[in-house]
Amino acid sequence: MASVRGGSRDKPPSIVDVAQHAGVSTATVSRALAAPEQVRPALRERVEMAVRDLGYRPNAAAQRLRGRRSRLILVVTLTRWSAPFFAEVLNGIDSELAANGYAMILGNLDLDRRQDGHLVDMMQSGRFDGVLALAGVANAANGHELKEPGLPLVSICSEIQGTPSVLTDEGESIVEAAEHLFGIGHRHFVYLSGPATNFSDRSRWDALKAYFEAKKDECRLDRIEGDFTPRSGAAAAERFLASLERPTAVLSSSDEMAIAFMKVAKHAGVHVPGDVSVCGFDGIDFADYCEPTLTTIRQPRFELGRTGAYRLLQIIAGHSEVDAGRTVLRNTLCLRDSTGRAPRHG
Amino acid sequence: MASVRGGSRDKPPSIVDVAQHAGVSTATVSRALAAPEQVRPALRERVEMAVRDLGYRPNAAAQRLRGRRSRLILVVTLTRWSAPFFAEVLNGIDSELAANGYAMILGNLDLDRRQDGHLVDMMQSGRFDGVLALAGVANAANGHELKEPGLPLVSICSEIQGTPSVLTDEGESIVEAAEHLFGIGHRHFVYLSGPATNFSDRSRWDALKAYFEAKKDECRLDRIEGDFTPRSGAAAAERFLASLERPTAVLSSSDEMAIAFMKVAKHAGVHVPGDVSVCGFDGIDFADYCEPTLTTIRQPRFELGRTGAYRLLQIIAGHSEVDAGRTVLRNTLCLRDSTGRAPRHG
DNA sequence: CTGTTAGCGCCTTCAG
């Protein structure tokens, strides 16, 4: 009676095979699987047995063609994503999707090669039930290109006009960090930015500018351009070292930049936090293992992913009451050893 | 004449719409797209125009159902993957797949919950043309479970019986590192392991054991259990510190463990490399930014992914001459500041 | 409750 899936090269069993094996119609098989309560127990069991015997799995393509969901979500990322940050966001997404029987396709958007066409093709090929756009993608693809195909779309870590998005309170958090540093005596700040087109970076910079605008008589805020990568953090440190009047507080737009910055600064004999305080952004694992441990603004990475996926599934399911607008998660300021009182000084 | 895709809510155009719009049969449309040379230029152009006008994209589900490829590859990973390592492998995979018009599904395998069924379901649902299994998955899912569905399968960073796999020369490289350390005076080594069931870890440990077996009169090799994570590296450091006779050379099975190890050791007043030399494995970006910079065995992460994807596509395309067996890529020993001469000592 | 039937959109013979 056992005999799982005959020989080997046979093509997989179809619903017809199951129907014959169980002595019922294909419709009954379909129902026994999708709506068991509509099938008399006796038949249902025969079907279930046949399914097991033959090792039958519904063909997803056929299901999709017939009009049902594909249970596939396209997740669009940039080729140059920050692994420590987004890997955990992906985990969050996957966790929520898997729990609901969905799977994710990873679609890397290459900024250099004009590959967007490829993506839009995919989106219109009817393969997916929805799209999740991760930070940066919005600006890169101009946002509406992603909306155009008419698929349910949720944006994570950046906002696309008229599209539900999941964000963190980046502006508030970085101001909170600034305020903390101000409180312990710092008056000269520098912001290590991300790419100028990045949504997060804009939010942070705008909030910071507004905050210091109100304090412009007593404080100074500089800005050094970066792009989230360690390399750009090291470059920023060189510029910092070369400056005539060095800031005493660094607000970095990513932990990776902050850590590289500290490394270079220390090498040049600048003490952290004695000479300069450094605050990162993201809360990646390595913030605990660098020297000194990094004060940072921790983003709920897993939750970002989970929440984004959740909202998307809601929309797909048609629970679209609260659709539009943003969901804002809260960050946490984690004080560690890279920040301290401003150095005494004239 | 313009008018891209009507109003908005209409369902997407099908091949029939295109055929009507162009005044030809559906068969001609199909051919014009798949085998243009078989269609008279005049008609071909009419079709191409209609395609553009309507914004037509072939429906992937229908194509797949009709028997063609889905151009979808399932990439199976573990829920607890090491982001710094695998993110780059994924990039390599994506790069090769995208270049050939394929996309990847990320299937996280959860070790805790028995979720494998879900995966096998997916594999048999006829959605994919092939499967890429990343390190660790093989052992977890017992390998053959993945082979069973009869899909083309390639394993990366671990070997599955009778399945093509892409590996690095881990054994040779770690022995090379050991040899280097031996050459500069070290005689007491400790290996920080990964999970005991991990394929890579086994390869490394076996090679190391063999190497030291031949030197057992003059050398000592200890082993501390870890699992690749920083946390376990820190725990290993505690054990190291507590040991009566401390080894002078640490061979870590991951950079993340090595970095955490150094952090804890330094905190306890142990100098790296003055008192103990530390060598990592993987060559992640942070190896350059920790203190001191980490000597490590760099794995060609991007190439691992790219090569794995390449082999899989070859198999799918039927170029299966060189199918079985392994492809071995070479690692590079990167000497940095965390290793040095063994301390003088009785 | 269960079976019959009609397509979903596409590609690929098979005739013309």
Added chain:
DNA sequence: CTGAAGGCGCTAACAG
């Protein structure tokens, strides 16, 4: 070179 027609596997009406 082009058109007509069947069917991939499945499910949702519609009858019984």
